[in-house]
Amino acid sequence: MASLHNRRLQFICVKSDAVFTLPSRPVPYAVLGNPVNHSLSPVMQQAAFDHSGIEARYFRIEVGEEDLPRAVDRMRQVPFGGWNCTVPNKIKMYQLCDRRSESAELFHAVNTVVNEKGHLIGHNTDGIGWSHALYDAFGKRPGELRILLLGAGGAGRAIATQAILEKCPELIIANRNPGRAQDLLSQLNAQFHSSPFSRTQLNLRSVRWQEPELEAALRETDLVVNATSAGLDPKAPPVLPARLMPGHLLVFDTLYGSACDKFRAEAQTAGARWSDGLRMLLHQGAAAFSLWTAREAPLKIMRDALESAFSASRR
Ligand SMILES: NC(=O)c1ccc[n+]([C@@H]2O[C@H](COP(=O)([O-])OP(=O)(O)OC[C@H]3O[C@@H](n4cnc5c(N)ncnc54)[C@H](OP(=O)(O)O)[C@@H]3O)[C@@H](O)[C@H]2O)c1
Incomplete structure (x- = not known):
């Protein structure tokens, strides 16, 4: 003992x-x-x-x-x-x-x-933790930002829910497996359908995990959030290459440590501001x-x- x-x-x-x-x-x-x-x-x-x-x-x-x-x-x-x-x-x-x-x-x-x-x-406390982290890193709340969310697993769901709660004006979800992004979209629509949020101007949609669609989505995005575990696989490429990211972008990775090294390097090459998940x-x-x-x-x-x-x- x-x-x-x-x-x-x-x-x-x-x-x-x-x-x-x-x-x-x-x-x-x-x-x-x-x-x-x-x-x-x-x-x-x-x-x-x-x-x-x-x-x-x-x-x-x-x-x-x-x-x-x-x-x-x-x-x-x-x-x-x-x-x-x-x-x-x-x-x-x-x-x-x-x-x-x-x-x-x-x-x-x-x-x-x-x-x-x-x-x-x-x-x-995951959702509010993410929101406070965002403010801590960039001085912005989800309600002020058009967001591209990468990932539709548990972390993706928590972040999407918090973004909607805080009246994010636009939320675009992309997931490697498109069916999972669609499922999350349906869940969120059902969850918030009969709430006050259905009357707000939330623009919620998904795009496919393909360069042209991601690039178009990034042009109308203030913040990209990586809620995938891709960085945990040393062989996986960075979730987004630098050439797709405009320099004004804020980038929040939910990972930390060596798992986000590749994505951070791409974001920094693009001139984007970046935070890890610590x-x-x-x-x-x-x-x-x-x-x-x-x-x-x-x-x-x-x-x-x-x-x-x-x-x-x-x-
Ligand atoms: N900082 C924090 O406090 C905090 C809190 C919670 C979670 N996280 C991090 O968030 C990450 C996701 O957690 P989770 O609970 O959501 O896991 P999860 O439910 O297992 O979901 C994993 C997600 O990553 C995607 N993915 C995995 N490998 C990929 C690849 N090579 N390329 C593109 N997408 C890939 C999956 O896409 P598919 O559906 O296509 O498989 C799915 O969207 C974890 O790595 C975790 O460490 C951090």
Whole structure:
């Protein structure tokens, strides 16, 4: 058990049943995913707890969808104060919560859980985290920008939903598999059909993942968001080449580290302003911290912790 309190070993594999022997003090928090060993959330959240004088310990727990119900059941009882969910657990966690916030309902996924005396409340901070990151990077909100969104998976859906919530004037979605872009478009249209958003001037459409269509879309775009995981494949080409990107473009990549090296190089060649996804991780984490503690997150402390852990991981 001593090792569980060693800050350099904040990693438990739930299959080892270590979570079943965790003490309730310091109050445990965690990120649940598979893989999870690379997650920078523990460094950032632990720094925030320590700075705020909160007696808590934040762990990584390696668990996938199959074992999630059993792990969650035990974490409810320990009791954990709350937890984050990452790939592949966000949708399963949505189903396991006792109650869901408006954000979780809108995004159909849960990335943050608050354990209120054994009652699990699911939230989603990915969308607002992206919006704050955008403002942090470029001083702009989605409502001020015509957006081309690349990717229609979980991150793409969260970003598209947030963009619509913030009344983005134009949202164009492109996905390698065009059927998936169409599915997302249909879901968004259905979701927002009977809401006040149907009366706004949102222009929502998709284009095919082909150079002429992307180039035309980019001409009417202020911001391009890469929500694909293409950069994780070292053999994949950059999602957009420099020649398609006008110099006035803002480029936000949800990836960070070496996974966005190729795309960043293309954006910089085009003269575009660029941000990676580390800010998104920071701001979704800050929102989660506030939900757990009802306090404002110490953003500078979390950012410094994240950036130094990230730099160390790049060495
Ligand atoms: N910074 C943050 O805080 C944050 C938060 C959430 C997610 N993310 C990042 O966002 C990325 C996407 O996550 P997700 O949950 O949406 O994953 P996902 O549901 O698996 O979706 C993956 C997306 O990437 C596309 N894709 C994969 N390989 C591609 C390639 N070679 N060329 C073009 N498109 C490709 C897929 O297109 P197809 O449909 O054609 O396969 C799909 O749209 C992840 O890499 C993740 O790290 C970052």
